Every structure is written in structure tokens, then in C-alpha cells.
Amino acid sequence: MSARVTREAEDQAVAWVMLTRDPSFADWDGFTAWLEADPGHARLYDELSVADERIAEQLARREPIARRRWRWPVMGGAVAAALALVAVVPSMMQPGFAPQTIASAAGQKLTVRLADGSRIDMNGGTRLVLEGPRHARLERGEALFTVAHDEARPFEVRSGDALIRDIGTAFNVVREPMRFTVTVSEGEIVFNPEREQVHVPAGQQIEESGDQLLVTRVDAAQVGAWRQGRLIYRGAKLDRVAGDLSRGLGLTVAADASVSARPFSGIIQLEGKGEDALRSAATILGVEVRRSGDRWLLVAP
């Protein structure tokens, strides 16, 4: 801006930028009068609005963390030999512990209690392998891990090629074909300690998005709300909501292409299971439900 802008005009512009964001803003006459008072006001308002949007975007969505490619360090013979030894005797192999697979049917929730006091709440449609007393692998679905912390033996969860290591923690993991998220409600985790080493504290979520990792803020108190049948979203796409509904209701639910990218913000309280619960959820989502074979489709009304 070349013209000199008075402090007063800028304060007023800031106020209008702030006020017009209110979804219930109604004083368009007052706003028009201010704009008409000086042709510079409209430019100031535009300029501040764009700056405000940029700042809000940064605050709402942390910038993607570029993936660091992990490379084997070049090592001398002695170090290499030591490493090989560790590989031969993996620390998770403990005598007397047979890996155990636990699967929950769609719509069925399960709680697993471990000997060390840790607890794993499994959502429906979830498959989990206990590979050791402090090691689990999430193959698909969603689970909330509430971990008894032990500095000497960190609890580790693997999923796909990702590794989550706890630092005194409760965290929720979702693994679906197109989605992998870890949400931390207490303490902190390290995501891929041998690669990107992203520390994710309580109240944040890390998400694989193509080739990038995305860290966003979440409400820590709401992590794991699915255990009470509560699904909470802020701008989530409907295909993601459909995945959650499938797990929670025991139905195969998908979002039709016409609505799958539509964002939804709000809370769905699942009451009961099956078709009726799906229909009331659909009302909240503003879509209709259509049955196709044994699948249910969310479609545009």
C-alpha cells in the first residue's frame, strides 16, 4: 500500500475484518457506510482480510513437515557387527510370549488389558497383533492405547511402516487403506523415532498425507470419544466419516463420489447399531442413505 494509512482507519478496518467473520454478522449498512466514507477503506479491508486468512490458516493447520529420508549411516566394521547382533536378537522377542492376534467384528468394541496395567480399547473392525509385552501392531481399524509408562521399556506400536513410541501416553491410532492418523490425548509420543522423529504432544495429531506428515491441533479431551459412540469432526471429509460409521455401526458404509469430499463439522452421537442409527447419523450429515447389496452408500439428497 502506497497511501499512508492512519492508525484510526486501520483500527476500524481490523474491527470490520473481525466483525464480518461472525456468521451472524448483520450490520452490513454500517459496514457500507464505513466503506463509502473513504475509497481507501475497501483496499485496507481487502488487504487485512487476506493477511488474516493466511495467519488463521497457519494457526489452524500446522505446515506439513517435510519427510526426511532416512539413510543407513556409513559405519566401520565394529559398529556394523554390533548392529547385526541386535538384529539377530530383537529386543521384543521374550521367552514365553507367543504373539497373539485379536480382532473385533465391525460394530463390536473390545478392551484388552495387559499385564503391565496398559489398556487397549479396540473399535469395531479392528485387527491387532500383540507381538510382545510392550509391542503391538495395528493391522487395520482404530485403537486407543492407554499405556503404563516405563522409561526402560517404552511401549511401541507399529502400523504399516510407521512406528509410534510412547513417552507416558494415551494415544489413538487409525489405520485404513487411505488413512493413517495418530492422535495424542496424554503425554507425548515419538513418531518414527528412527526416521522423521516427530514428537507429538497431547492435543495434537499426526497424519500421513501422501508423502508428507501433517501435524494438526485437536481437542485432547475428545480423543477416544468413539468409545462412548461419539464421533467429533471439524471439517472432516465424508469418506472419513463413512469409515468411522462402518466401525462404529457394524455396517459397510461408503460415501458416494458426489459427497465424499464434502466437509463436515459437528458431533454425531451413535445410538444403537445398524440401519436406524445410520439413518439418524445421515440426517446430521445432510445426506441420504442408499442400500446397494450389503453396502450402504451416503449420497447427496
Add this chain to the structure above:
Amino acid sequence: MAPVPSIRNRDLTLAGLEAVFLAHRAALLRFLRARGAGDDAEDLLQELWFRVAAAPAGPIAEPVGYLVRAANNLMLDRHRGQMRAMRRDLDWAEAATAADHEMPNAERALVGREALGRAEAVLAALGSRVEAIFRRYRLDEVTIDQVAREFGVSRSTVEKDLQKAYRALLELRSGGDA
């Protein structure tokens, strides 16, 4: 109760909106001019209608406010478009501006995080209530009245806090661009 087929709903909403649009044509034109539309005001008014007609229509409680807001958004988009065009023109001349676009991903993320760090520091310095009120209002898209209810303070307190936060955050912009 059988739901009314939504195509009918949409037609009804559109017909109603069109009536409001025509009745307030002069006021909308005046608003567009005040927003800096100049000689393009008539064209923009037409564009506004195309936009409103193309948007998914649900029931609209305040049709006049809805249309003025749509006009305001149209002008904001126009401004963004102009800024983009201007930046493109500048790119060949000013390497510094170009760097903003051509930066490799990792560096861009770093810049993003630095800016984020500054914004978060500015917010934190304003105190926890101001920060919480700002985040709730600006990031969650709720009304000022709702924020006031949630925090148990008056509407004018919320407005003052918001003004403080906006002002401080927007200072960052002058610091960064100058």
C-alpha cells in the same frame, strides 16, 4: 413425514432468493461500488447472481444478509485474484518474490513453521483468555455471542479481546512484508 424431494426445496429457495436479489438490486450495486467494484459493478452483480444460483442452497434465514455476504466474498476473491496476477507480473523482476513460490518443499515448510511460531508467540503473549477467545472465534467459526456465553463474559469483552488479538497478529504482516 415424507421428506420433500430436495430438488423442489432447492428450486423454492432459489426462486425466493431471486426475488430478494431483484428487490435489493440497487442496494447490492451500492455495496459492490463501496467495496471498490468501480465500473465493473454491473458485471460483478451478474457474476454474483451466477454464483448464488450455482451454490448448494439450503434454507436461508436472512436472505439479504446472505446476498451481501456473498457479494463481500466475491470482492475478496477478486482481490485475491488481482494479487496473484500482480505477483506473477513481479516474479520475473523480483527474485525475492519468486523465492516465495519456487522454494523447495522443505524450506517452504520451515518458513511456514517460523511464521507459525511467530503467530503463536504473539498470541501467547496476549494472555490465555485473549488467546483462547481468539482461537475459538477465528478457528472454529462460531459467533461472537456464542463465544461470550461460553467464556461467561460480555460481548464487548469478547470484541475487545478479539480486536487486541487481530491487531497484534496483523502487525506481523507489516513486519514481514516491509
